[in-house]
Amino acid sequence: MPMDFLRRIEDCQFPLALHDEADIRNAIVLEAAGLIEAQLPPVGVPLTEGASVIYRVTAEGRAALAKAKRSG
Template sequence: MPMDFLRRIEGATFPLAVKSESDIHCVAVLVAAQFVEAVLPPSGIEGAAKQVAIILRITPLGNAELNRMREAETD
């Protein structure tokens, strides 16, 4: 799940390389939602094992969403 992935990378050091196909998919969803800035691999390339996404940062919108999720957990 992309939001679980966002939580998982919250304390990471950026730039962060992501190599698994499922994590790259999560990064693509988070980029579309403007929660992270990242460089995504070109689509349609054979050999998913060779693909890498580079997460540059969690955006202010992404940080706001993380805070909202934390607040929702305490309610």
């Protein structure tokens, strides 16, 4: 789940390189939602080809994490 992935990376040091296909898929969803800033493979390119890097969790991403923590 993308939010579980966001929780997992919230305290990581950035930039964060991704190699796992499931992590890259989660990052694609989070970037589309504006919750992270990242460099990810373009559509049509295999997920494990090229660089997949998360640069930061955005303010919106931090707000979503805080809201999820309050909700339990």
